[in-house]
Amino acid sequence: MKTYPIVLYPGYEITILLYKDVLNTKDIMTELLKGQLEWAIINCKPIINHQQLLLAATKAVATLATGKLTTNNIHTELIFRLSPNTNIRESLKNFGLQNEDKEFYIVLFNGKQEKFDQIKSMVQGEQIDQSSHSLDTLNPFFDKELSRKLYGINDKELKATNEDIDLLKNSIFNTMAIKGLL
Amino acid sequence: MVLVMGFEGSANKLGIGIVGDDGTIISNIRHTYITPPGEGFLPKDTAKHHRSHIIALVQRALKESNLSYKDIDCLAYTKGPGMGPPLRSVAVTVRMLSQLWNKPIVAVNHCIAHIEMGRLITGAQDPTVLYVSGGNTQVISYSLNKYRIFGETIDIAVGNCLDRFARVIQIPNDPSPGYNIEQLARKGKNLVELPYLTKGMDVSFSGILSSIELLAKDKEKMKQYTVEDLCYSLQETLFSMLVETAERAMAHCGQKEILAVGGVGCNERLQQMINQMVSQRDGKSFAIDERYCIDNGAMIAWAGYLMYKDGVTTPLDETTTTQRFRTDQVEVTWRD
Amino acid sequence: MTTLATTNNNEIKSIENITSLPNSVLLSQGAEAKTYKIDLYGIKCIVKERFVKAYRHPTLDQKISGKRILQEVRSLNKCKKNGIDVPALLLVDVPSNRIYMEYIDGITVKQYLYNCFDQSKETSTTTTQTQTEAHQQQIDICAEIGKQIARIHDLNIVHGDLTTSNMLLRNNSKSNIVFIDFGLSYTSTMTEDKAVDMYVLERAFISTHPNSELLFKEILDSYQKNSPSPKVAKAILDKLDQVRLRGRKKLAFG
Numbered sequence: 001m002k003t004y005p006i007v008l009y010p011g012y013e014i015t016i017l018l019y020k021d022v023l024n025t026k027d028i029m030t031e032l033l034k035g036q037l038e039w040a041i042i043n044c045k046p047i048i049n050h051q052q053l054l055l056a057a058t059k060a061v062a063t064l065a066t067g068k069l070t071t072n073n074i075h076t077e078l079i080f081r082l083s084p085n086t087n088i089r090e091s092l093k094n095f096g097l098q099n100e101d102k103e104f105y106i107v108l109f110n111g112k113q114e115k116f117d118q119i120k121s122m123v124q125g126e127q128i129d130q131s132s133h134s135l136d137t138l139n140p141f142f143d144k145e146l147s148r149k150l151y152g153i154n155d156k157e158l159k160a161t162n163e164d165i166d167l168l169k170n171s172i173f174n175t176m177a178i179k180g181l182l
Numbered sequence: 183m184v185l186v187m188g189f190e191g192s193a194n195k196l197g198i199g200i201v202g203d204d205g206t207i208i209s210n211i212r213h214t215y216i217t218p219p220g221e222g223f224l225p226k227d228t229a230k231h232h233r234s235h236i237i238a239l240v241q242r243a244l245k246e247s248n249l250s251y252k253d254i255d256c257l258a259y260t261k262g263p264g265m266g267p268p269l270r271s272v273a274v275t276v277r278m279l280s281q282l283w284n285k286p287i288v289a290v291n292h293c294i295a296h297i298e299m300g301r302l303i304t305g306a307q308d309p310t311v312l313y314v315s316g317g318n319t320q321v322i323s324y325s326l327n328k329y330r331i332f333g334e335t336i337d338i339a340v341g342n343c344l345d346r347f348a349r350v351i352q353i354p355n356d357p358s359p360g361y362n363i364e365q366l367a368r369k370g371k372n373l374v375e376l377p378y379l380t381k382g383m384d385v386s387f388s389g390i391l392s393s394i395e396l397l398a399k400d401k402e403k404m405k406q407y408t409v410e411d412l413c414y415s416l417q418e419t420l421f422s423m424l425v426e427t428a429e430r431a432m433a434h435c436g437q438k439e440i441l442a443v444g445g446v447g448c449n450e451r452l453q454q455m456i457n458q459m460v461s462q463r464d465g466k467s468f469a470i471d472e473r474y475c476i477d478n479g480a481m482i483a484w485a486g487y488l489m490y491k492d493g494v495t496t497p498l499d500e501t502t503t504t505q506r507f508r509t510d511q512v513e514v515t516w517r518d
Numbered sequence: 519m520t521t522l523a524t525t526n527n528n529e530i531k532s533i534e535n536i537t538s539l540p541n542s543v544l545l546s547q548g549a550e551a552k553t554y555k556i557d558l559y560g561i562k563c564i565v566k567e568r569f570v571k572a573y574r575h576p577t578l579d580q581k582i583s584g585k586r587i588l589q590e591v592r593s594l595n596k597c598k599k600n601g602i603d604v605p606a607l608l609l610v611d612v613p614s615n616r617i618y619m620e621y622i623d624g625i626t627v628k629q630y631l632y633n634c635f636d637q638s639k640e641t642s643t644t645t646t647q648t649q650t651e652a653h654q655q656q657i658d659i660c661a662e663i664g665k666q667i668a669r670i671h672d673l674n675i676v677h678g679d680l681t682t683s684n685m686l687l688r689n690n691s692k693s694n695i696v697f698i699d700f701g702l703s704y705t706s707t708m709t710e711d712k713a714v715d716m717y718v719l720e721r722a723f724i725s726t727h728p729n730s731e732l733l734f735k736e737i738l739d740s741y742q743k744n745s746p747s748p749k750v751a752k753a754i755l756d757k758l759d760q761v762r763l764r765g766r767k768k769l770a771f772g
Contacts, residue, residue: 004559007539007556007558007559008532008533008539009530009531009532009533010531010533011531012530050559051559051560051561054559055558055559055608055609058609059609061530062532062609062611064530065530065531065532066613134560135559135560136560136561154599156599156600156601157598157599157600157601158601159601170606170620171598171606173561173606173607173608173620174594174595174598174606174607174608177591177606177607177608177609177610177618178591178592178595178607178610181588181591181592181610181612182592182595323725325725326728330721330725331721332721332722332725336714373575373577373578375581378578378581378582380702381676381678381702381711381714381715381718383718383721383722384714384718418574418575418578419578421573422571422573422574422575422578422582425573425574426549426571426574429549430548430549430550430679432549433547433548433549434549434681434683434722454573455573455574456573458571458572458573459571459572459573461572462569462571462572463547
């Protein structure tokens with residue numbers, strides 16, 4: 001579990017939890033679809049590190065601040081902002097939770113103990129200790145090929161410099177930032 | 183004291199000035215060829231105007247400054263850029279006077295004269311120069327013995343754009359079309375959307391002119407706008423582009439001063455915008471009034487003096503004129 | 519508080535003033551924008567904030583700022599997608615006229631050329647060999663400039679403000695030019711526009727770097743030689759000759 005302040009919006013923070021070997025994803029999905037959950041559940045495979053989640057969270061809070069949420073709430077907005085796609089359904093499918101997922105991130109905005117307790121009782125799986133993770137620690141479940149596919153990052157783009165992972169990271173952030181502006 | 187008499191006639195203003203070596207302006211008189219509303223000045227007619235008034239103007243200049251031609255040390259004239267026939271008619275007079283009075287001649291670049299006059303009057307040290315007139319639109323900066331052009335119009339000059347619009351809406355050319363547009367613009371309220379075209383340091387005005395011409399002639403659309411609105415919008419758009427470009431040149435060259443010269447330079451709205459720009463970036467602006475901003479003889483005399491004191495004179499057989507004479511062609515010997 | 523979505527939106531305040539962020543450093547105030555360096559989640563970040571121009575009519579100002587910020591991020595993105603090294607975007611905030619992007623570690627090409635120039639001048643302390651090396655370094659960098667601009671133009675992007683201050687060397691490596699400040703860029707397929715882009719560079723280059731005509735020629739040679747479409751590049755350079763002349767020809771009277 002890791003908590004970070006949202007840099008440009010004082011008073012806002014997110015808490016990131018990472019789970020693996022989850023057994024009851026289907027039940028969680030059911031809860032999720034009821035729209036009852038007060039956190040976002042995120043497909044962790046296309047997420048390179050915490051920075052990526054924070055950038056999307058910042059954008060989500062920004063849209064909330066201007067009253068221009070594209071989706072129903074801040075949690076779906078976070079998932080939507082991770083996606084390069086402007087189609088909400090597609091975005092939730094690619095970056096939200098799917099039935100077969102055994103690993104995922106849970107992100108809470110201004111999380112309280114009571115919510116952490118709720119999450120703990122809801123998820124039957126192992127929470128990964130992220131206490132030693134820094135902002136740019138590579139997510140152990142990061143799937144480079146999937147990420148490149150989802151963000152449409154071709155070979156041409158990655159050739160510009162040689163520092164492979166940094167370049168990919170930049171390309172992911174860049175693609176998220178340009179969303180909706182093309 | 184060294185005295186230089188300057189002759190300017192590159193466009194529709196005929197000017198004679200007498201300037202001393204300490205920068206004193208002893209005389210600076212002008213006679214402007216004014217055409218009826220809706221008409222521009224043609225080269226042939228302008229030359230005729232200059233020919234008919236130049237002798238009287240020279241006599242008046244000497245008389246009102248209590249000088250004899252013997253007191254004059256040197257004659258300076260505009261070699262270019264400008265309209266061919268008016269330039270030639272003034273040059274011919276200068277050649278005649280030079281032989282009659284036995285005085286040396288210095289051929290002067292008109293743009294350089296504007297800049298040096300601006301520096302003389304305002305005391306600006308090393309300004310970015312915004313040179314805006316009926317024939318020129320340039321952003322200039324001094325470096326390595328040249329006045330270098332950082333940006334300019336890629337089609338028509340800003341003054342030309344204003345003059346031609348004045349003809350479209352049939353407003354008087356007296357005292358100048360630009361002045362009358364300025365007065366109307368003060369009463370404008372609504373901003374009409376016009377093209378805004380800057381490319382790097384360069385600007386383009388012809389698209390704006392055609393766009394506003396179309397609008398002015400569109401009776402249906404003109405129910406929403408007044409002529410005053412059009413003048414206002416035209417000025418706002420043109421001047422924003424100029425100030426933006428000038429600011430970029432200042433930033434690029436690290437200069438803190440800006441000096442506006444040329445006929446459009448005395449437009450008060452433009453001066454106000456320049457002031458607002460420099461106050462945002464902790465700079466200083468210099469402006470000069472219509473006596474020295476608009477083409478005049480004193481500026482030619484002063485630029486002529488700067489060259490003359492460095493030993494430059496133009497032999498009689500080289501006292502030609504040229505319609506094209508770039509600001510950056512002149513070797514500046516009088517500045518560090 | 520149940521969820522943030524149900525809280526009053528008006529309560530959310532963003533930081534209006536970048537300088538109120540901890541450790542923000544004002545890097546420069548250009549003609550268009552102020553740039554700050556901040557730490558954004560451990561990423562070295564440049565914030566480019568276009569400021570409101572007091573001299574410009576508010577409606578006009580807003581229109582221009584909005585248009586330029588979009589042009590800028592689109593051009594950056596297009597370059598990046600095509601393997602031209604530009605800063606990565608991190609966040610784009612159109613309403614507050616801010617672009618957050620990757621901070622590039624490295625000196626400007628302008629500084630690099632000055633350094634080479636100084637090296638080649640210090641005759642008393644340096645050998646002829648280092649002078650030749652310094653000269654070769656200048657040639658190399660100009661070749662790289664020409665090549666990269668040709669690639670940008672091939673994407674139909676006109677930079678609009680090509681100067682040696684708008685090119686950085688990532689990690690100070692001369693083979694890695696990063697183009698910055700696409701604030702005046704636009705999309706165009708016209709030879710004319712690309713030629714004017716080169717003309718802007720030429721004037722800025724020659725007036726910034728003394729005796730640089732030969733170096734600029736290297737840029738042009740490389741521009742044509744290394745262009746993905748050499749024929750088009752040739753046409754652009756032919757047009758450049760016309761543009762240069764036109765600058766002179768267009769000068770009339772006044």
